[in-house]
Amino acid sequence: MTSAQDADARWLSWLRAVWVPLALVVILGAMAVVSGFLSPELQYVAETGFVYLVVVVGLYTFIGLSGVVSFGHITFMGIGAYASALVSIPVITKQVLLPALPHWLEHTQMSLVPSVLVGGVVALVFALIISFPIMRISGIAASITLFAVLIVGNVVGSNWVQVTRATQTMLGVPTDVGMGVAFGAAALAVCAAYGLEVSRVGLRLKATREDEFAARSVGISVARSRAWGFALSALIVGMGGALYGHLVGAFSASDFYLDTTFLTIVMLVVGGMRSLTGAVVGTIVITVLQQLLTYVEGGLNLGLFNIPALPGLSEAGLALVLLLILLFRPNGITSGLEVGFPVRRRRQPDTGADVEVGEHERDAHVVQDLAHDPSK
Amino acid sequence: MTHVITYGIDALSQGGLDGLAALGIALIFGVMRLINFAQTAFITLGGYMILLLGSSSWPVVVAITVIVIALLAVATERVAFRPIREANMATLLVTSFAVSSFLQNVLIMIAGAQTQGVAFGASLLRSFSIGGAQVNKLAVVTIGVSLGLLGLVAAFLRNTRTGVELRAATENFRMARMLGVRANRVIAVAFAISGGLAAAVSFLVTAQSGSLTPTSGLQPAIVGFVATVIGGMGSLVGAVAGGFALGVATVIFQVALPSGAAPYNQAFVFAIVFLLLVVRPQGLMGAGLIEERA
Numbered sequence: 192m193t194s195a196q197d198a199d200a201r202w203l204s205w206l207r208a209v210w211v212p213l214a215l216v217v218i219l220g221a222m223a224v225v226s227g228f229l230s231p232e233l234q235y236v237a238e239t240g241f242v243y244l245v246v247v248v249g250l251y252t253f254i255g256l257s258g259v260v261s262f263g264h265i266t267f268m269g270i271g272a273y274a275s276a277l278v279s280i281p282v283i284t285k286q287v288l289l290p291a292l293p294h295w296l297e298h299t300q301m302s303l304v305p306s307v308l309v310g311g312v313v314a315l316v317f318a319l320i321i322s323f324p325i326m327r328i329s330g331i332a333a334s335i336t337l338f339a340v341l342i343v344g345n346v347v348g349s350n351w352v353q354v355t356r357a358t359q360t361m362l363g364v365p366t367d368v369g370m371g372v373a374f375g376a377a378a379l380a381v382c383a384a385y386g387l388e389v390s391r392v393g394l395r396l397k398a399t400r401e402d403e404f405a406a407r408s409v410g411i412s413v414a415r416s417r418a419w420g421f422a423l424s425a426l427i428v429g430m431g432g433a434l435y436g437h438l439v440g441a442f443s444a445s446d447f448y449l450d451t452t453f454l455t456i457v458m459l460v461v462g463g464m465r466s467l468t469g470a471v472v473g474t475i476v477i478t479v480l481q482q483l484l485t486y487v488e489g490g491l492n493l494g495l496f497n498i499p500a501l502p503g504l505s506e507a508g509l510a511l512v513l514l515l516i517l518l519f520r521p522n523g524i525t526s527g528l529e530v531g532f533p534v535r536r537r538r539q540p541d542t543g544a545d546v547e548v549g550e551h552e553r554d555a556h557v558v559q560d561l562a563h564d565p566s567k
Numbered sequence: 568m569t570h571v572i573t574y575g576i577d578a579l580s581q582g583g584l585d586g587l588a589a590l591g592i593a594l595i596f597g598v599m600r601l602i603n604f605a606q607t608a609f610i611t612l613g614g615y616m617i618l619l620l621g622s623s624s625w626p627v628v629v630a631i632t633v634i635v636i637a638l639l640a641v642a643t644e645r646v647a648f649r650p651i652r653e654a655n656m657a658t659l660l661v662t663s664f665a666v667s668s669f670l671q672n673v674l675i676m677i678a679g680a681q682t683q684g685v686a687f688g689a690s691l692l693r694s695f696s697i698g699g700a701q702v703n704k705l706a707v708v709t710i711g712v713s714l715g716l717l718g719l720v721a722a723f724l725r726n727t728r729t730g731v732e733l734r735a736a737t738e739n740f741r742m743a744r745m746l747g748v749r750a751n752r753v754i755a756v757a758f759a760i761s762g763g764l765a766a767a768v769s770f771l772v773t774a775q776s777g778s779l780t781p782t783s784g785l786q787p788a789i790v791g792f793v794a795t796v797i798g799g800m801g802s803l804v805g806a807v808a809g810g811f812a813l814g815v816a817t818v819i820f821q822v823a824l825p826s827g828a829a830p831y832n833q834a835f836v837f838a839i840v841f842l843l844l845v846v847r848p849q850g851l852m853g854a855g856l857i858e859e860r861a
Contacts, residue, residue: 260657262664324844331656332796335602336844339793343834350830449782453668460661503675510669517662518650 207532212385214530215471216378219244222475223374233482234370240478241373242434244471245380247458249427251470252384253420254459256393258400259330262452263337266344267314267425269447271432273348273355275310276364279303279437284363291353303367307376307433314429318422326417333417341452348444355444366440376434380427384467387423396420450506454481457513463523468530473523477509484508572700574822580706582814583713584771588787589794589810590720591764593803596795597737598757600656604663605643606765606791608670609636610784613769615678617687618779625688633766640762641755649751675781688774709771716767717807720760724803729756737803790814797840799850809851813840 206213219241226237250264277285277292278301285297301309321340325333348355355361368376387393395416398406403413436442454477462473490500516523588610595603616632623631647666651658691705724730729752735743736753744750768787773779790813797812798805816839820832828835843851 254657258655258657260660321841324841324848327848328796328844329800331600331602331660332800332850334657334660335792335796336840338789339837339840342789343837346831346834449785453664456661456664464657501676502680503672507669507672507676510665510672513665514647514662514669517658517665518647521651521654521658 203534207534210532211467211529212382215381215468218471218530219374219377219381223370227370236478236482238368238370238373238438240474241370241377242368242431242438243455243458243478244377244474245431245434246428247455247470247474248377248380248384248467249424249429249431250455250459251424251464251467252387252393252427253417253424255464255466255470256388256396256400257330257417257420259417260334260456261337261421262334262456263340263344264424264428265447265452265455266341267318267428268432268435268451269344269348269444270314270317271307271310271429272436272442272447273310273361274313274429275306275433276361276436276442277354278309279306279365280363281365288356288362289353303365303372303437307430307437310433310436311426311430314432315422315426318425319418322418322421326414326421341448345444345448348447358443358445360441360443361436362441364436364440364442366437368434368438373434373438376430380431381467381471383427384470387420388467392416392419392423453506454509457509461513461516461523463525463527465522465527466525466529469523469525469527472525476524477512480512481505481509569698569700572697573702574818576702576706576710578815578818580703580709580713580814581818582811583710583717584768584787585790585794585810585814585817586807587713587716587764587771587810588768588791589798589806590717590791590803591761591768592788592791593795593798593806594720594733594757594761594764596806597801597803598733598740598754599648599652599659601648601659601663602792602795603761604660604667604788605640605647605670606667606761607782607784607788608667608674609640609762609765610769610772610787611671611779611781612636612639612674612784613766614685614773614779614783615674616766617770617773618678618683618685621685628687629766629770632769633763636766636769637759637762640758640765644754644758649754652750652754671781678781680781683779684777685773685779686777687770689777691774692777705771705774709775712767712771716764720764723760729753733757734803737801793837793840797843797850799852802850802852805850805852812851 222237223241226234229237246264246268249267250261253259253264254261277289277296278299280288280300282298282300285292289297325336325340328336349358351357388397395406395411396419398409398411399413399416406416407413432447435446458473458477459470460473461477462471463469484505488501488504520526588606591606592603595601595606613632613636616635617628620628620631643666647662648659651662654662688705688708691708692703694701694703696702724734732743732748732753733756735746736748736750740750743753765784769784772783772787776783791806791810794810794813795806796809798807798809813836816836817832820835821829824832824835
């Protein structure tokens with residue numbers, strides 16, 4: 192082997208190691224550039240999509256890696272949004288809106304990045320507190336208990352006048368999330384999630400997903416692995432919530448309840464909840480689809496036909512898409528595979544050749560799938 | 568003392584109602600290892616059936632609603648759950664979430680999202696006195712209906728061939744099939760009973776609140792979900808006991824909490840659930856790990 196070939200191989204293997212996040216970030220970058228040519232309203236839709244992607248990627252790091260469906264993560268999104276709002280709304284506005292806040296909080300005013308970090312960390316701390324009972328029970332019981340967490344979060348959020356303004360809207364959050372920030376955050380989230388996935392924590396979590404008993408037998412603590420994944424995903428989802436607050440500027444507790452839970456779960460499952468590519472593809476597809484459905488829901492005048500406004504249509508449509516995907520392609524659009532690496536791995540003469548062929552076939556499969564549908 | 572009777576009756580009625588809700592969830596979980604979120608939509612749609620049949624006499628309303636919701640439950644199983652019966656629990660869970668959202672939003676498309684008043688069982692909202700204590704008529708009816716239905720389902724599970732098959736399938740689905748239990752039939756029966764129970768819950772809840780929204784079924788169904796967790800998943804008796812305990816706890820908190828904390832009632836009830844799970848992760852009557860159905 193010449194040294195040039197050697198360097199080539201080293202470069203390829205390096206590229207292969209970072210391929211998945213790199214490819215996904217490039218896809219997202221392309222979407223960001225394309226949306227730059229669209230109307231301001233559609234640009235806003237794209238920005239919202241990027242912020243939702245942060246949340247969905249956060250969901251993926253727990254649901255996708257552990258196989259435990261969580262209906263409670265949107266509580267972390269809400270916690271992130273409120274926490275970051277409380278430290279970033281201008282002091283004068285806060286004195287009017289939230290006169291009952293403690294003095295130190297009333298006089299804290301942070302810029303975007305630190306306030307988003309605060310949102311994430313507060314969500315993380317909360318996740319650590321509740322993870323102790325929840326991660327010890329079986330996966331399905333955990334799903335239901337997390338649903339109860341969502342309910343409790345909503346009850347508290349819509350009654351705590353001093354901190355969340357109860358059912359009144361939280362106003363005055365600086366709207367400093369534009370396309371650049373939204374894309375950057377989504378790209379960072381994708382890279383962080385991939386880093387987590389290939390780390391020791393991520394691998395252990397995936398082992399418990401594949402076979403809980405086999406994982407136990409090699410000394411992996413299911414409860415501890417899940418607790419780690421849970422806390423880190425709460426951090427990402429919390430930061431996603433904080434970004435959401437800074438994107439929309441005004442929100443209330445009902446924004447972090449069933450509808451959002453359903454929307455983000457649809458995004459994750461439609462794309463394929465067992466791969467990061469699935470989270471990204473699902474978020475893109477559902478954002479586009481939801482926008483189309485929202486047009487129809489508001490009533491359409493197509494010249495000959497006049498479709499009247501139909502509230503509920505967009506949600507019902509999403510539910511139907513989710514059902515069809517679950518029935519006909521239960522592992523989502525990507526079938527749980529990552530975006531494929533374009534260069535074939537050089538065959539080693541001795542070991543593992545068969546396995547590698549298998550991998551290539553799977554990669555080829557997903558590339559083909561992605562090529563089929565231009566919307567991905 | 569008179570307060571004790573009043574609150575005692577309230578607690579029993581709430582407990583009975585929540586026990587019924589839990590049984591509907593637990594029956595399906597038993598045979599399919601599915602937490603059926605669609606139960607939320609079934610309970611809601613039961614309420615809207617009452618609204619639709621508004622002017623008819625109550626026995627007609629009850630009969631038609633029970634039949635329609637039971638058929639809807641069976642149809643849902645046939646269309647959405649049967650094709651993926653072998654899928655893992657996470658897929659089943661998400662599917663039922665999708666079914667629930669679909670039904671609820673189709674309802675919004677037809678009936679709108681606004682709150683609607685229903686005068687079902689309005690004559691039951693009066694109270695009468697037992698030994699000086701004011702007792703709500705509806706609470707007594709709720710206790711009667713809950714006990715009656717729980718007894719009926721228990722008798723069915725104990726004394727009929729289908730009932731025994733259903734219990735066998737809950738115990739060990741694969742073994743039951745090998746011994747000649749027909750899977751499709753037993754699951755359809757579980758869904759039909761569960762739909763009937765959902766209708767019963769919607770009568771009681773609708774009579775209590777006198778109003779309907781597209782999410783009215785959420786509250787009783789959630790209590791049912793949580794009840795199956797604290798009862799120990801897979802145990803029918805445990806689920807009913809869990810539901811009963813949650814209902815009683817709700818009333819105790821209503822009475823005991825200062826009025827400022829009243830809106831947080833449910834948060835307190837679920838906080839107790841968390842504490843319980845710290846002590847007993849397997850639930851009150853859980854046998855241990857719930858394995859996925861092979």
